[in-house]
Amino acid sequence: GAVVSQHPSRVICKSGTSVKIECRSLDFQATTMFWYRQFPKQSLMLMATSNEGSKATYEQGVEKDKFLINHASLTLSTLTVTSAHPEDSSFYICSARDPVGSEKLFFGSGTQLSVL
Amino acid sequence: QKEVEQNSGPLSVPEGAIASLNCTYSDRVSQSFFWYRQYSGKSPELIMSIYSNGDKEDGRFTAQLNKASQYVSLLIRDSQPSDSATYLCAWGTGANSKLTFGKGITLSVRP
Numbered sequence: 732g733a734v735v736s737q738h739p740s741r742v743i744c745k746s747g748t749s750v751k752i753e754c755r756s757l758d759f760q761a762t763t764m765f766w767y768r769q770f771p772k773q774s775l776m777l778m779a780t781s782n783e784g785s786k787a788t789y790e791q792g793v794e795k796d797k798f799l800i801n802h803a804s805l806t807l808s809t810l811t812v813t814s815a816h817p818e819d820s821s822f823y824i825c826s827a828r829d830p831v832g833s834e835k836l837f838f839g840s841g842t843q844l845s846v847l
Numbered sequence: 848q849k850e851v852e853q854n855s856g857p858l859s860v861p862e863g864a865i866a867s868l869n870c871t872y873s874d875r876v877s878q879s880f881f882w883y884r885q886y887s888g889k890s891p892e893l894i895m896s897i898y899s900n901g902d903k904e905d906g907r908f909t910a911q912l913n914k915a916s917q918y919v920s921l922l923i924r925d926s927q928p929s930d931s932a933t934y935l936c937a938w939g940t941g942a943n944s945k946l947t948f949g950k951g952i953t954l955s956v957r958p
Contacts, residue, residue: 737890765945765946773950773951774935774948774949774950774951775891775935775948776948777945777946777947780945822888824890824891834879834881834939834944834946835881835893835896836881836893836937836946837893838890838891838892839890840889840890841888841889841890843888
C-alpha cells in the first residue's frame with residue numbers, strides 16, 4: 732500500500748506555543764489529505780480536508796485560525812496548532828486516499844501532542 | 848445525520864476462538880465499508896474493505912455486509928493474542944467521499 736510519513740511522532744510544548752506537524756506521501760502524489768484528531772479511547776474525528784493548491788475544508792466546530800493547514804505541494808501537507816493549550820493535547824493523524832482512486836485511507840504514524 | 852455505531856465492548860475471547868465485531872450505520876447512502884485495526888499509540892491500519900452484500904474473506908478475517916439491515920461485521924478466526932487491538936469500522940458514500948469512523952471496539956485475546 733501507499734506510504735504516508737508523519738512527523739514528529741511526539742511533541743511536548745508549553746502552553747501558548749505553536750506546533751507544526753508534517754505529513755508526506757512518499758511514493759505517490761496526494762491531491763487530498765485528511766487530518767484527524769483522536770482523544771484517548773475515542774474514535775477518529777475528522778478535522779479538515781487538505782487540498783493541494785487551495786484552502787482546506789474544515790469540519791464544523793474546528794477553528795480554522797487555530798489549526799492552520801497548508802498543502803503547498805502534491806506530497807506535503809502541514810498542520811500547525813497555533814497558541815496551543817492543554818485541551819489541544821491529543822493524537823493527530825494525517826491520511827491520504829489510495830492513489831488508485833478507491834476510498835481507502837492510508838494513515839501516517841500519528842503525532843502525540845502534549846501541551847503543558 | 849450520518850452515524851456509525853459499533854459494539855461498545857470491550858470484547859474478550861480466548862486464543863483460538865472466533866471474535867465477532869459488529870458495526871451498524873444509519874445512512875443508507877453508504878457504499879463502501881472498511882475495517883481498520885489500531886494498536887495502542889499507533890495509527891490505524893486497513894484490514895478489510897467491502898463494497899457489496901455478502902462475505903469477503905482474507906486469511907483469518909471475514910467481513911460481512913448487509914445493506915438491508917445496515918450492518919457490517921468482522922469475524923476473526925483462530926484469534927491470536929497479537930489480534931488484541933481496537934477495531935474501527937468506517938464507511939463512505941462514494942468516490943472522493945470522506946470516511947466516517949465508528950467509536951471502535953477493543954478486542955482482547957486471552958492466551
